[in-house]
Every structure is written in C-alpha cells, then in structure tokens.
Amino acid sequence: MLKLEKRPQPSRLWTWVTPILAVVITMLAGGALFAALGQDPVEAISTIFWQPLFGEFAFYYRPQLLIKGAPLVLIAIGLSLGFRAGIWNIGAEGQYIVGALAGAGVGLAFYPTESWVIFPLMVLAGAIGGWVWGTIPALLKLKFGTNEILVSLMLVYVAEQLLAAMALGLMKNPEGRGFPGSRNLRQYESAHNAELITGTGMHWGVVAAMIAVILAYVLLSRHILGYHIRLAGQAPKAARFAGVRSARLILFCLGTSGALAGLAGMFEVSGPAGQVSIDFNVGYGFTAIIVAFLGRLHPLGILLAGTLLALTYIGGELAQSNMGLPAAAIQLFQGMLLFFLLAVDVLTNFRVRLSRPEVA
C-alpha cells in the first residue's frame, strides 16, 4: 500500500522537478488523447512543441512566442503575488478586457491627432482600468467579507458584456461601414503598439513583461512586502502576529494583478489584436492561472511556463492547420497540465512510502 508521509521540510529538489515531471506526463497523456482522436501522437506532439521552435517556418513562429507569451507572463506575475498570499484573483480575464477598453478608449478619443504622449497615456489608462476592475473585489472583500473568487469571476462576465456593448456601440468605427468593432489601432501610429525590433515580435508588452518578472523577483526575495505576501499565504495567523495588515495586502495584490492584466489587455488591443471587437479576448486571463501554477508562483518559473504555454498555443494552431487537430484539444491539453502539476506537487511536501504489511 502506498502511504504519504510528511517531509520534515519542503523538498527543494522536487520544487523544481515537479513542473518538468508534469509536462512530461501531460505530453504522454496528450499523446494518448491525440491517438484516440485518430492522429499520430508523435507527429502531434512534435508539431506542437518542436516545429514552432526548430521547424521549417520557425523564423515566423519564434516571434509569436514573445507575442503570445508576453500577456501570459504579465498577467501571471500579477496573479502569482495574490495566489502566494492566499488571495484568489480569478477575474484576470475581466481586468484584461477593461484595461484594453480603457487604453483603446483613450487612444480613440485622441484620434486623429498624432503625438508621442498618446501612447503613454494609453498605457496609464490600461493600467488604471485593470486596477479599478481588480480593486472592486478587493473593496467588497474588505468591507463585507465577500469571497473574491466569485466576485472577480462575475465581473469577467460583466466585462465581456461591456466589451460587446463598446464594440457594437460607443467605440464602433464610424467609418467601418456598419461592421462591428472599433477603428484599427494598428493604423493609428501614435496608438500603435509596434514591434520595437522588426521581426522579433518584441513590442512594449514584451518589455513590460520582462520588467514585471524582474520587479517581482526582487519584491518576493528581497523586500519585506514580498515576505509578508509569502507569510500571509503560508501561515495567516503568524502573519497577523507579525503585524501584517491584511487590508493593505488584499488591496495591493488584487489591485496590482488587475493593473498588470489591464496592461496586458491594453498592449494586446493596440498591437497584435489591433481593435476592440467582440471576440477580442481569447482566454489569456484563465490560461495565465495555469502559467502561474506551472511556474510554481515564482517569477522565473512563470517566465518559463509562460513561454511553454505560448508554445502550446502556437503549436496548437499549427497542428490545427496541418493535421486538422481541433482547437479544443489544446485547451484540454492546457487543463491537463494544471491537473498533473497539482497531482505531482504532493511530492514536494510528502514522501511516498510502501507501508510494511501490518503485524496482527
């Protein structure tokens, strides 16, 4: 019989091994899944993971890694701060949308004026928009004790409706010949989140993501606030004893993750996506949750995990067009990753022992 025995202290080795183990197991299970769908598992796995990096058209796909990875990393960094503190922001998708709307709104308001000041203002608006949407659940939690999971989630659905209302109403392109959606921001130079170095896919969002990773690392490992975040999540009573003010922590974590998600949305709508449309949001806010956990809530881990999940998006699209693999299979694959990670994570804190047969 297998028994679980608590380790005297969390295993450093397993903390780094578990994500890798989870990825390997997911590849195996994913392969089995693809086989069940009638596809060649090896071809499917290599299309998803190998081709975009080293295949024939890798020069095209590698920049996509940055483009798809940036919002994932940016959002996940924000989420990880809250998750570490036991504050569950599940509404990043909504904060992403609102940030995009705020940023795009500012940009569109200035049209057609050209000025260098417009883009920074859009960035600010995006951050504030996301921050507001994230602070709503924080305030309700502080004032009324409402569960932030459910509130932030409900706000996602509200944000989606808001997006539709904007795309079809207030932000609709007057020169769009009746089609839904806003003006394309990529054609509006001052508002365009352009590639900084052509052909690399690196836009301001990528830069922001890198900065976020570095700042989060410094915060968590060297600053007292980062220490308080970790303490609050691990031992809430001890945190209170230490004098951590939970109200501040809640506002900081939810507000910051909201702002970062809002930024991601804003960079996306003014860059790769280009316009405010009904189907603008593709679920980055939820995939970022997987990224956060896969990266063990650690900034460097998140960087790697974000890149990996971006790879699955790109590889998935490739598999869709080359092999006819349904898009939903990739969503399932990503869900499996999280599942297996959680299952394997037990090894960090527990040893598996074969118990000896009991003596009567």
Added chain:
Amino acid sequence: MMILSSIDPVLLLASLMVASTPILLAALGELVVERAGVLNLGVEGMMITGAICGFAMAVNTGSPLVGFIAAAAGGAVLALLFALLTQFALANQVASGLALTLFGLGLSSLLGQGYVGIKPPPTARLDLPILSDLPLVGRVLFSHDLMVYFALALVALVWALLKYTRAGLILRAVGENHEAAHALGYKVVRIRILAILFGGACAGLGGAYLSLVRVPQWTEGMTSGAGWIALALVVFASWKAGRVLLGAWLFGGVSVLQLNLQAAGLAIPVEYLSMSPYLITILVLVIMSADKSRAPASLGRIFHASQ
C-alpha cells in the same frame, strides 16, 4: 410601462421554474459537498461536461432519459478526478477546482465537435388531465418536464437527509471537524469522495438540463457562468437546502426577466441587460457575506490522516 404589460406573468413564472432548475441541481450537489467540508470550484466544468455527455447520448440513443443518466455519470467521473487530486494528492482545493473547470471546458468543446446545430430529442412534459389545464396554476405548476419536479424532490430529499438521518449527521460532522471525525473512526476521505461524486452527478444533470431542455442545443461554453452562480447560491443559502430553492428562483427569475425585457424592446442595449444576473449575484454575495459563521468549519481545509 407599456413594455412591462407586454410580458405575460404566467409565462414568466413558468419559465422561472425552468430557468432555475439547472442551477438548483448544481447548487444542491455543491451544498452536500461543502457540508462535507470540501470546496469544489469545478462546478462549471462538471456542468458543461454533463451538458455535452447528456446531449450526445440523447442524440445517439434518441432518449433524453439516457441522456440525463449519461450526464450524471459524466459529471461524476469529472468529479472523481477532483476527488483524487484533493483527497489523495492533497492538492489545494481552489487550484484543483479551477483546473477542473478549465479541463471540463476543454473536454466538452472537444467532445461536442460533431454536435453543433443538432436538435436533441424532446423531453416529455407533464400533461395531467385536469391539473395542467387550470388557468394560472396549471401552466406554472403542473405542466413542466420531469426534471423540474425531480429537482424539487431533490431539495426535500437533501434537506431530510442532512437533518434527520445518521448518514447526514456523519456528513455534517466531517464538514465541521474532520480531525475529530477521524479520531472517532469515521472514514473522512471515503465520505468526502461520495459527496464529491454526488455533487458531480447533480452538476452534470443541471448542465444536461440546459442542453436538452432549456435551450435546447449544444454550443461551446453554453453554461456561461451558471456553475459559478450555483456556487454563489450555496453561500446565499447559508448552506441550507431550503434556501437554495429560494435563491435558485431568484436567479432564475432575474435571468428570465432580463430576457423578457430584451424581447419586449426595452430601450437599454442588450448587453447591459445581459449583465444583470451577474451583477445581482455580486449584490447577493455582498448581502450574505456578513454571515460567514454559518460555513462548515472544515470547509476548504486539507485533511491528512497522520498516523
């Protein structure tokens, strides 16, 4: 006011019963799970899995009943994965529930590939000789399909079970203090797994009701947050079965009302009306949050029998 008068109150009430059934079923299941001390946020994933399983089986066999059974099974199987994660791998319950939802959404999209745009076999409606023809009451109370009545019966069953039976007592004890229950020799893990499976089956039934009766059609992501509303409902009901029914009627009512207002041509953009169920949910959560003390004391805490 002209708009309101164009809405038929009898139809409204009747459709309220229908609208509330999916979340009622899902919430009842989650109520039992939470009373046992487990927080399963994967209700949305289990519902949508049930929706596709039920739909697919009903279409394939031509029998909605088979569909519902398949839905319950589908929801339960997904719930089993959650049970394995949280009860054996001791994973964090919040993360596991989210994983379940994401997994369920992906799985259902995949399974539902070939079923978009198909009409399912119709579910029979009750047609009692005299009762169904009564002017007001007939339509509202006596002309529904069997699942509506099943859901109502389930409310009574869950209530009685928790309050009066030994099994219910033990379940509540496990949710109150799993350490003490274990010390007294009760199999905490086994009881929780059974509760989780029950919750999964109920959520599956709720999802199938959406795809087989309420809509009735299969679309990706068709639950649109119903699972999350069901979770909010359990909080609203202070973990009491009777209150779940009231809450389900409230939410069902709001969603039906806003649809009717949309159809009646109310001069507010459709999207803002569509927001209303979610905003109401937030409002309700705020009002009920003050009463945290009623939650089962072991809710969400990991249990590991250390010997």
Added chain:
Amino acid sequence: MTGDLLIVSGLTKAYPGVVANDAVSFVIREGEVHALLGENGAGKSTLVKMIYGLVKPDSGVMTLRGAPYAPPDPHRARTSGVAMVFQHFSLFEAMNVAENVALGMENPPPLRDLAARIRDVSETYGLPLDPHRIVGDLSAGERQRVEIIRCLLQSPRLLIMDEPTSVLTPQEVGILFQTLRKLTAEGVAILYISHKLEEIRALCDHATILRQGRNVGTCVPRDTPARAMAEMMVGSAFAAPARTDREMGAVALEVADLSVAATGQFGTSLRAVTFAVRAGEVLGIGGVAGNGQDELLAALSGEMPVAAGAVRLWGEPIGQMGPAARRVLGLLTAPEERLGHAAAPDMSLTENAILTAAAREHLMHRGFLRWGAAEAFTRRIISAFDVRTPGPSTAARALSGGNLQKFVIGREVLQRPEVLVVNQPTWGVDAAAAAAIRQALLDLAAGGAAVICISQDLDELMEISDRFGALNEGRLSEIQSTHGLSVEAVGLMMGGAHGMEVAHV
C-alpha cells in the same frame, strides 16, 4: 475483581526517526485504576492509540479477558468494551450534546431516546448535561463530561483517559475522581494517563512508568513517594530554576478595565481585566484553558485592537497599536501555538526570525531585507538557547516541540524586550527545555524587564512568579503575592466548580 482484563505484551511501534514504543508490556486488572506515567514524548499517547485501535503495532500482542485483542479500528475497540476519552476532545462545536454523543457511538438510539438516556446517565455519575445545548457554548470541563458520557453509554469494561485533568480546576478534579471511583466500584477498569504525580498517588492502584518508549517500571503509587516516581520518569535530576530577590522598578505595563467581546462564535470575552506589572517583576496569570488566555494575549500583542487607554506602556496608551508598532516600543509577546502562530511551519528559522525581529534587530533597510544580518541573529538564538537543529535554514516544522519553543522564546528574549508576555511557554516541552525556558524568563526579569507568564501549569507559575492572578471566564481575580499562597486558595481564585454537582452515589 482480581482477574486480568488487558495484557499488553511486547508492543512496539516505530516512526521514521523515532521509536515511539519499544517492547512495552504491562497488565491491567479488572476494576483497577492503572496509571500510565511519563513525560511528554515518552510514548504514552502512541501506546494508548494502539490499545484503542487508531494505530497498528509493528509487533507484540494484546489479550483482552483471555482472548486475542487486535482492534483494526476504534469501532472494533468500542465493541470489545474499550472506550477512550482523548486529551483533545473529538467534539463538533456547532452541534448539540446529543448529536455529539450519537456520533461517538456505534449504534445510537433515535435522538429522542438518546437525549433521555444522556440525562439519566449524566445525573447518575454526577456530570449533569443538557442534551440540547450546543457544545461550542460549554466550558472545557463540561465538554469533557460529553466525552465521558459518550463512553459510558457504551458500557465499557476499560475506560482510557488521556490527561483528563489538564483542563479542570482543582474542585472539578475532585468531582471527576468521585465519578471514577464509582465506576471502578462497578467493575470498570480505568487506564489513567497523566504526568501529575500527586493526582496519581491519590487515585491510582498501580502505575506503569514509560520513559523514551520503554516500560521502566511498575509501582504502587500510594506506597511510592512522588520524588521516586519523578526520577523514574525523567531519569536524571535537573536543576530547578533559581529565583533571586529582585528590586522592582516602575510600572512598565498597565492594563485598565480591559473589556473585549469574544472573537468568533466560541471565544471568551474579557471583562474589566485590570492589572499592572513592574520592571523586574514576573506576573503569573493562571487559569484553565479557554478562560480568556488567548484573548488576553491578542489584546496585549496588538493582534486585537482595544480601547487606546486600556493598555498602557510606560504610561503611554497603546491599545490601538498593531503588533509591529508595539514591538518597536519594546512590548514583545509569544503566543501559545508554536506552529502556525508564533512561527510559520514551512519557513526557515531565519525567515521566522524576521517574523518578529525585523524592526528591533535592524534586519531590514528601507524595506529591503538584510538576509546576512537575519541569519546572524538566528545563529545567535540557536547557540544561546541550545536549539537542536541542523542550521538556520531548516524549516520550523522540522524541529521538535521543545526546540522550536526554545527558538520562539529565544527570539523574543534576545530582542531585549522591556515587557515580555508569554502564553503557555513550556506546554508540550520536555523537562530540560522547560527548565531552560523558565530560567531565561527569570534572567530576563532580573535584567529589568517586566514579564507576564500566562500558563495552565500551576507548579510552573508558583516557581517563577512574584505575584499571581487567575483568569476565570474572562475575569481576572485579585492579584496576590506568591509567597505563602496555598493550592486551595489558588483553586478558589480559578473560580471553583462551574456549577458542577457531586455524584449521586
């Protein structure tokens, strides 16, 4: 009444790193009160869990009334006639007495009949209980009654009691003993686990003494002096802390009319608590657990804000200040719960040092942590307080109870507090570590600090305190000097018998 009820032979149980029980053998006779004696960590709990079916022995046999006895679970133990009252109650606070009793029984009768039986049995044995009261509202002594009634309703032949008097006032202890004597008169044997020598000498027929997992001897307590039993329990003699006569300074901490509502559904409110501590003084606050100790500590540590003037440090009102601000002013505290409250279990000792010492020991600069300084401070604690650990980066949960407690107390003492408040400082700690901790507290006071020691251990309080008061249901008794204070007087200060009645024998 002289037949052997339970024969335990060669019972062994090992866990990774420690042998909890090593070939333990002893005999319990029918109708006798048999004590199981030993220090914390001696193996009493594990042995008894094996008898009750919660733990399976690695080797050894048990015989109950001549037949082989190896219960795979508590259900089987109960049906064989073995019942147990745990030290930490297995009660469900939100449910009523009848429901709690039903949960502890194999085949309980319907609740209405059960309620009637509970009333009967509880009256008969002098432990009256209202079956419809919610357990969360009961005092610790009353909760123990629920546990006992639960056992009695199953007509056990052997009743195991694990440290039953740790939550009782002296008067309640007397009533419990009368109940137990009635039971033995009816032929029920009692296995009585304790480390309180005087109680065992008063109550028990035989005693088996465990030390480090082994049976080191059996004796007849009435014929054995307490000193002899203590030496068998502990092995080597150790020095009792030295009390020096001290000069008392000015009033350091003053608590005036402190009244706080209970936190949560099952807490205790504090009512008009008033006292003052001088520099150089040790004030002992006694009382059975659950009478407001945790609330008092929270009010003093700053975790629970109170009226500004209710707590004054050197005359300044600090009632509204949080823990961090109070530490800067020199008021430090150490709560009862080591893992989870005083220390974060999964964090290293260095990280745990930062928990309270960040400001006072300058472990951060403009918010940025100075890990080098933190580690150095942690090493100082480890060496000054003899904390047995591989190093400062070991996780707190890896330490034994005693070592972690030394670390926690040491962390506060090395910060040179002006006022230190500790709650149950030596609870669950082995004798040598406990002595070291008590000495550290005395040394601190000798150095001019004011020390408040909240504890359930009356012996400890009498040893180190200059003055003493007792908390009972949130009220603090009159404070008296410890010189010449009798156990009787102390018991009365702790509030008497909470309305219990004598057994209807």
